[in-house]
Amino acid sequence: MGTQAPDEQGRGTGRRALLGAAVLGASGAVLGLPGAARAESAAAEQRPGGEGYKSLPVPTVIGHRGASGYRPEHTFGSYQLALDLGADVIEQDLVPTKDGHLVCRHENDITATTDVAARPEFADRKTTKSVDGTSFTGWFTEDFTLAELKTLRAKERIPGTRQRNTLYDGRWDVPTFEEVLRWAARESRKRGKEVWLHVETKHPTYFRKLGLGLEEPLAKLLRKYGKHTKNAPVFLQSFEPSSIQRLNKLVDNPLVVLLSSANSRPWDFVQAGDPRTVADLVKPEGLAWIASYAQGIGPTLDLIIPRDASGNLTTPTTLVDDAHDAGLILHPYTMRNENTFLPANFRKGTDPNAYGDAFGAFQVYFKTGIDGIFTDNPDTGLLAREDFVNG
Numbered sequence: 001m002g003t004q005a006p007d008e009q010g011r012g013t014g015r016r017a018l019l020g021a022a023v024l025g026a027s028g029a030v031l032g033l034p035g036a037a038r039a040e041s042a043a044a045e046q047r048p049g050g051e052g053y054k055s056l057p058v059p060t061v062i063g064h065r066g067a068s069g070y071r072p073e074h075t076f077g078s079y080q081l082a083l084d085l086g087a088d089v090i091e092q093d094l095v096p097t098k099d100g101h102l103v104c105r106h107e108n109d110i111t112a113t114t115d116v117a118a119r120p121e122f123a124d125r126k127t128t129k130s131v132d133g134t135s136f137t138g139w140f141t142e143d144f145t146l147a148e149l150k151t152l153r154a155k156e157r158i159p160g161t162r163q164r165n166t167l168y169d170g171r172w173d174v175p176t177f178e179e180v181l182r183w184a185a186r187e188s189r190k191r192g193k194e195v196w197l198h199v200e201t202k203h204p205t206y207f208r209k210l211g212l213g214l215e216e217p218l219a220k221l222l223r224k225y226g227k228h229t230k231n232a233p234v235f236l237q238s239f240e241p242s243s244i245q246r247l248n249k250l251v252d253n254p255l256v257v258l259l260s261s262a263n264s265r266p267w268d269f270v271q272a273g274d275p276r277t278v279a280d281l282v283k284p285e286g287l288a289w290i291a292s293y294a295q296g297i298g299p300t301l302d303l304i305i306p307r308d309a310s311g312n313l314t315t316p317t318t319l320v321d322d323a324h325d326a327g328l329i330l331h332p333y334t335m336r337n338e339n340t341f342l343p344a345n346f347r348k349g350t351d352p353n354a355y356g357d358a359f360g361a362f363q364v365y366f367k368t369g370i371d372g373i374f375t376d377n378p379d380t381g382l383l384a385r386e387d388f389v390n391g
Contacts, residue, residue, distance in 0.1 A: 052231035053196075053254050053329075056088050059388070060372030061381040062198055063087035064334050065106060069376035072156045072165055073113065074104040075172035076183065083187060087378035089196040089235065094177055095203070096212040101146040102177040102221065106157075107131075108203065111138030114152040115170065122148070131206055132267040142210060149174055161338060161353050177218070181225045184233075194233040198331070198374075200258070201236070204243040205268045215243060219250035228252060235331075237298055240268040241281075241290070248293045255294040256331060257281075259303060278303070282319050287326040296329040296371070304332050304368055311344030313364060320369045333374035335362060335381065359384050 053060075066078025067085055074093065082090045095108040108131065110116055116125075116139045125144070128137040141149060155169035156162055175183075177199070184195040201214040208214075218236070222228040228251040236247050237256040244255045262279040269276055280286050282303060290297060305316045323330050336342070340352035347356040358377065362384030365373060375381040 052194075052233060053235070056196065056372075057385070058371055059366050059385055060088045060331065061086075061378055061385060062331060062372055062374045063090040063378045064374040064376050065091055065093065067376070067378055069162070069337060070165065072154045072168055072172070073106060074175065075154045075168075076175055076179075077168055077172050079175075079180065079183070082378050083195060085379045086382050089198045089372070091198040091200065091374065092177060092180055093200045093202050094214060094218065095141045096207055096214060096217070097141055097144055097146045097149055099145045100212060100217060102214065102217055103141060103146070103149060104175045104177060104180060105141060106202070108141045108207075109136045109138045110141060110149075110152070110174075112155075112157045114139075114154055114174065116152050119152065132203055133270065142207070142212060146176065161340060163353075178221055181221060181227065185225065188233075196233040196235075198235040198237060198256075201238040201240070201243045201247075203267070204238060204240050204246075205271050215246045215250060219247065222251055222253065230254070235296075237331075240266050242268040242272075245293050254296065256296040256298045256329075257290050257294050258298040258333075260300055262303065282317075282322070284322055284326065287323055287328060291326045291328050294328070296331055297323055298331045298333060298374075301332045301335070301365060301373075304330075304365065304370065307343055313343045313345060316368050324369070329371040331372040331374065332365070332370055335365070335373055335375040335377070337377045337380055359387065363388060 063079070063082030065073035066075065067082040067087070068078055071078040071081050079090050092104045093106045094102045095105050096102055105113060116122055122139065125139050126137070127140070127143070128135060129140060150173055152174060153170040154172050154174060156165040159166045180197070184197060187195045199218070201218065204214050219228065222232070222234065226232070227234045230252040232253055234253050235256055236244070236251070236253045237258050238244050239258040239260060241257050244257050247253070248255055259278045259281060262282070263277055265277050276286070281290065282299065287297070299319060303317065303319055305313045308314050320330060335358065337355045337358040338352065339347040339349070339354055339356040342356040342358065342361055346358070346361040348354065358380050362373075362381060366384070366388045373381060
């Protein structure tokens with residue numbers, strides 16, 4: 001991995017000030033600076049990366065839980081659509097079953113993403129648990145064998161916002177990660193190019209205490225399918241740095257540390273008594289520590305450009321430049337088309353579920369120099385990238 005060119009570092013402060021002024025204006029004004037956009041794109045191509053992922057387009061468009069803006073998340077319907085729309089990378093979140101299989105769910109609480117609540121045979125599995133310090137009541141993957149889980153059907157998680165997605169409720173089951181690896185291999189052969197995955201270990205400390213550690217079975221599957229090398233088309237990510245450190249000893253994949261809000265603490269830090277917060281990790285010394293075992297970070301977009309009390313974007317932070325100086329790539333999350341998720345200065349009308357100016361918001365984030373972005377709407381992200389690159 002290389003380092004950021006000195007002239008890029010020198011331009012950082014001025015570029016942030018210029019972008020900050022644009023963001024604070026009308027959303028239309030933000031779409032200017034085509035020369036700067038092209039310069040940023042060219043610079044991004046030279047930024048430090050790992051091995052195989054140097055070949056990915058920059059900024060990389062990552063299908064968040066597939067194409068979850070259009071299909072129920074973490075289903076083969078969502079993954080396949082993301083791939084067909086042209087997403088560069090497709091994300092999976094992993095949680096274990098009672099018998100140790102890794103399945104793709106955003107959370108181990110499957111109440112909102114499956115039909116389990118309507119299944120009388122599993123009524124007695126409903127329970128209350130504390131997961132990473134928060135209490136949840138529902139049904140949890142670790143209380144089901146894979147065979148039992150496979151009898152359930154997936155459904156839309158936020159039906160009030162994405163009413164059209166409910167058309168597909170019940171159409172697909174809960175995929176295992178091994179099924180995803182087989183699917184990716186088939187699609188790679190069919191398309192003549194590798195299908196890239198972005199795989200997250202969910203609540204690894206919680207599950208390790210239950211005797212259901214995630215990293216070892218994940219590494220075993222990657223090795224089984226030859227996807228464990230530095231050139232393999234699989235990113236591994238986690239909100240818990242210790243999970244990434246553990247994976248760093250098991251496989252050679254590119255590794256990404258996810259970062260939540262600035263005042264939050266990774267759960268493994270809480271459990272270990274480590275006082276550092278995300279605000280500490282995004283400082284140069286924290287980024288250098290991450291770079292000692294990982295190749296990238298996945299910060300929330302608010303760490304790239306904060307929002308004010310009204311939800312409007314403000315001035316970009318130094319995080320992009322600081323991370324690049326440390327030799328890290330940035331894959332922030334998550335861009336969505338609906339008003340309810342967009343910064344206030346990119347919303348349109350009064351319906352929170354209607355689409356806002358997602359293209360405008362994408363441009364602002366791309367101009368910060370990020371290396372990729374997670375999005376529920378890969379087609380929107382790809383068109384936005386085309387606009388950005390072509391200036």
